[in-house]
Amino acid sequence: MQIIVNGEAQEILSECTVFQLLEDKAVTLKTAVVELNGKILRQELWQSTAISASDSLEILIFMGGG
Amino acid sequence: MFYEQITEWQQRLPESSWASFNGADVERVLVRETLRPQDLAILLSSAASSYLEPMAKKAQALTIRHFGRTISLFTPLYLANFCSNSCLYCSFHTGNDIVRCKLTVEQVIQEGEAISSTGLQHLLLLTGESRTQSGPAYMEECVRALRPMFASLGLEVYPLSTEEYRRLYEAGIDSVTLFQETYDEITYAKVHPAGPKRNYHNRLEAPDRACEAGISSVNIGALLGLSDWPRDAFYSALHADYLQRNYPGVEVSISVPRLRPYAGSFNSSATPVTDAGLLQIILAYRLFLPRAGLTLSTRESPQMRENLLSLGITRMSAGALTSVGGYSKTENVGSAQFEIADERPVPDVVRMIRAKGYLPNFCDWMNMRERNGVGQ
Amino acid sequence: MNDIMQSVNKTDDSLLIGGVNLLSRLFVGTGKFSSHEIVPRVLEASGTQVVTMALRRVDWKNPQENILNYLPQNTILLPNTSGARTAEEAVRIARLAQSAGCGNWVKIEVVQDQRYLLPDNWETIRATEQLAKEGFVVLPYMSPDLGAAKRLQDAGAAAIMPLGAPIGSNRGLQTKELIRILIEEISLPIIVDAGIGRPSEAAEAMEMGAAAVLVNTAIATAGDPVFMAQAFRLAVSAGRLGYLAGPGERRVAAEASSPLTGFLQEGN
Numbered sequence: 007m008q009i010i011v012n013g014e015a016q017e018i019l020s021e022c023t024v025f026q027l028l029e030d031k032a033v034t035l036k037t038a039v040v041e042l043n044g045k046i047l048r049q050e051l052w053q054s055t056a057i058s059a060s061d062s063l064e065i066l067i068f069m070g071g072g
Numbered sequence: 073m074f075y076e077q078i079t080e081w082q083q084r085l086p087e088s089s090w091a092s093f094n095g096a097d098v099e100r101v102l103v104r105e106t107l108r109p110q111d112l113a114i115l116l117s118s119a120a121s122s123y124l125e126p127m128a129k130k131a132q133a134l135t136i137r138h139f140g141r142t143i144s145l146f147t148p149l150y151l152a153n154f155c156s157n158s159c160l161y162c163s164f165h166t167g168n169d170i171v172r173c174k175l176t177v178e179q180v181i182q183e184g185e186a187i188s189s190t191g192l193q194h195l196l197l198l199t200g201e202s203r204t205q206s207g208p209a210y211m212e213e214c215v216r217a218l219r220p221m222f223a224s225l226g227l228e229v230y231p232l233s234t235e236e237y238r239r240l241y242e243a244g245i246d247s248v249t250l251f252q253e254t255y256d257e258i259t260y261a262k263v264h265p266a267g268p269k270r271n272y273h274n275r276l277e278a279p280d281r282a283c284e285a286g287i288s289s290v291n292i293g294a295l296l297g298l299s300d301w302p303r304d305a306f307y308s309a310l311h312a313d314y315l316q317r318n319y320p321g322v323e324v325s326i327s328v329p330r331l332r333p334y335a336g337s338f339n340s341s342a343t344p345v346t347d348a349g350l351l352q353i354i355l356a357y358r359l360f361l362p363r364a365g366l367t368l369s370t371r372e373s374p375q376m377r378e379n380l381l382s383l384g385i386t387r388m389s390a391g392a393l394t395s396v397g398g399y400s401k402t403e404n405v406g407s408a409q410f411e412i413a414d415e416r417p418v419p420d421v422v423r424m425i426r427a428k429g430y431l432p433n434f435c436d437w438m439n440m441r442e443r444n445g446v447g448q
Numbered sequence: 449m450n451d452i453m454q455s456v457n458k459t460d461d462s463l464l465i466g467g468v469n470l471l472s473r474l475f476v477g478t479g480k481f482s483s484h485e486i487v488p489r490v491l492e493a494s495g496t497q498v499v500t501m502a503l504r505r506v507d508w509k510n511p512q513e514n515i516l517n518y519l520p521q522n523t524i525l526l527p528n529t530s531g532a533r534t535a536e537e538a539v540r541i542a543r544l545a546q547s548a549g550c551g552n553w554v555k556i557e558v559v560q561d562q563r564y565l566l567p568d569n570w571e572t573i574r575a576t577e578q579l580a581k582e583g584f585v586v587l588p589y590m591s592p593d594l595g596a597a598k599r600l601q602d603a604g605a606a607a608i609m610p611l612g613a614p615i616g617s618n619r620g621l622q623t624k625e626l627i628r629i630l631i632e633e634i635s636l637p638i639i640v641d642a643g644i645g646r647p648s649e650a651a652e653a654m655e656m657g658a659a660a661v662l663v664n665t666a667i668a669t670a671g672d673p674v675f676m677a678q679a680f681r682l683a684v685s686a687g688r689l690g691y692l693a694g695p696g697e698r699r700v701a702a703e704a705s706s707p708l709t710g711f712l713q714e715g716n
Contacts, residue, residue: 037548038506039503039545039547041544046543046544046547048547049547064544065505066504066506067504067515068501068502068503068504068515068527068545068548068550069478069501069502069503069515070478070479070480070484070487070502070515070668071477071501071502071527071528072478072480072500072502072528072615072664106632124709125706125707125708125709128709132708347712348709375711383708383709
């Protein structure tokens with residue numbers, strides 16, 4: 007199904023949780039930040055939240071900055 | 073509110089601190105650009121009394137930098153001397169047997185014309201504290217009558233409410249003068265035994281109300297000599313600093329009235345302010361508040377005024393009378409509030425200022441609110 | 449010595465922000481480094497306790513490791529809201545950063561000017577109001593204007609971060625006089641951020657009475673960032689000690705005559 011991740015269209019297998027998506031993308035999980043459909047999704051809920059078609063996700067991490 | 077600063081500094085600077093300041097402390101302060109309250113205290117302490125010359129040099133230079141070589145002129149007009157207070161140090165004390173009167177609006181206009189003909193453009197209006205004889209409505213009437221004749225009108229009366237200040241501002245008052253007399257509560261209670269003036273806090277907070285009401289300039293100070301003068305000078309300057317910081321749009325000045333002979337028999341128990349003491353206060357004020365106005369009244373002798381005018385002063389009264397009326401030949405002449413030491417008329421004062429290389433400034437203000445066709 | 453003159457105890461000169469007593473007055477930014485690997489050594493050399501970082505979308509094509517992995521334990525994280533052009537965006541970024549679970553400090557950086565990267569004081573004030581209400585420890589980066597600083601103070605900022613010069617310009621304290629006024633008039637810690645290009649400039653800011661400085665470009669782009677970090681550490685300490693010691697004892701010249709005050713008579 008189609009979803010939007012960081013502003014880009016992505017195809018994913020159905021029945022995927024947020025946690026699985028991040029794992030799949032090899033994102034260092036500990037301090038990533040996830041926004042699902044415009045609302046912040048707390049880490050405790052990543053494993054239990056399923057992604058639906060046309061969901062929009064923002065996945066952010068901390069990078070160098072001044 | 074400012075009272076919190078008074079209690080804070082009373083604790084931070086007990087008597088022992090004042091007594092411990094020495095010449096090295098003064099020298100350290102004199103090389104600073106900006107002074108903190110503790111530096112102000114050092115300059116007001118006895119340790120600084122032998123440093124008046126370097127303080128004067130610095131104060132003179134600072135004043136010239138921020139104000140130029142100019143002195144603004146004004147005069148007071150007492151509208152009425154009815155008073156319900158019993159201030160021990162004042163001729164208008166309710167128990168004193170003096171000639172009480174109040175100017176009618178016609179007489180006010182006459183006085184205004186007489187004063188205006190000397191060229192003076194800044195007029196300070198005063199009354200004793202009597203809401204029945206000289207309440208805000210009466211003041212407003214006088215203000216409206218005088219507004220067309222003067223560039224700027226100031227008010228030195230008893231503490232008013234914010235709303236009353238606002239109405240007077242609308243009527244044409246630009247500045248409010250209010251002296252706390254003394255910041256020491258014990259002395260304050262002693263010298264104000266009866267009448268509305270007993271209320272220390274109401275008076276202390278009145279400048280705030282005036283600022284909130286939109287008044288453009290406030291003038292404060294202690295009556296030097298009522299209480300221990302280094303402390304009163306310290307809190308006067310801190311009060312000015314507080315008003316500058318909290319009401320950045322308001323021009324703040326301090327006056328340095330020294331206790332003078334008057335009708336009555338009050339003898340202050342505090343150490344009198346000598347000429348050197350008065351100078352020290354003026355210099356300390358200037359160094360602590362580079363941009364505050366400093367006002368000198370005609371309580372001081374011609375010699376003192378002439379010598380002090382280049383050492384921090386920015387405003388002076390000229391040709392003043394402290395009786396009710398008296399500028400014109402009006403019959404209504406009430407008793408004076410205090411004796412004036414410099415009785416020279418305006419042209420003589422102007423000559424003195426020019427002789428010192430300073431410019432006498434008659435008009436330092438433009439009233440942007442509606443004026444009734446003034447001819448300049 | 450008079451008690452009041454010893455108003456600062458030199459052995460305990462910590463900087464209190466957001467309930468934390470900081471011993472280091474050098475904050476370090478992690479941007480513009482050639483590689484992340486050098487960052488731990490740089491931070492250690494700097495002695496810093498507060499480090500800034502940005503929040504960015506993960507880039508799958510060039511996956512970058514999370515900068516947080518390179519920070520020493522117990523570092524206070526100061527995420528900035530860079531990228532935000534409005535108060536709303538800054539607030540959103542702050543909330544996102546907080547949800548990552550690394551504390552509630554935030555540096556507000558709202559820039560609408562892409563040419564000089566000058567901060568927008570107005571949006572910064574609005575963001576500060578909102579985030580302070582939400583319990584953040586807010587450190588707003590701003591253009592040194594006294595009126596704006598007062599509003600930031602009223603809005604609940606924990607400190608004020610005026611720029612010394614535009615970001616990355618390495619020009620030193622171009623806004624020196626304005627910063628001096630802030631230090632005089634604002635009772636919050638003033639942390640000079642942006643524009644400090646040399647250790648001497650950091651020392652100068654500290655001598656003026658700044659509470660701390662934030663340095664990024666000067667360290668990250670130095671020939672040897674580790675050495676430069678160490679230099680800044682020393683400079684900040686030197687400047688701070690110089691400030692605490694007070695200005696030098698210039699003697700007030702003794703005068704033989706009293707031209708201005710000679711009019712006073714004895715015993716008057």
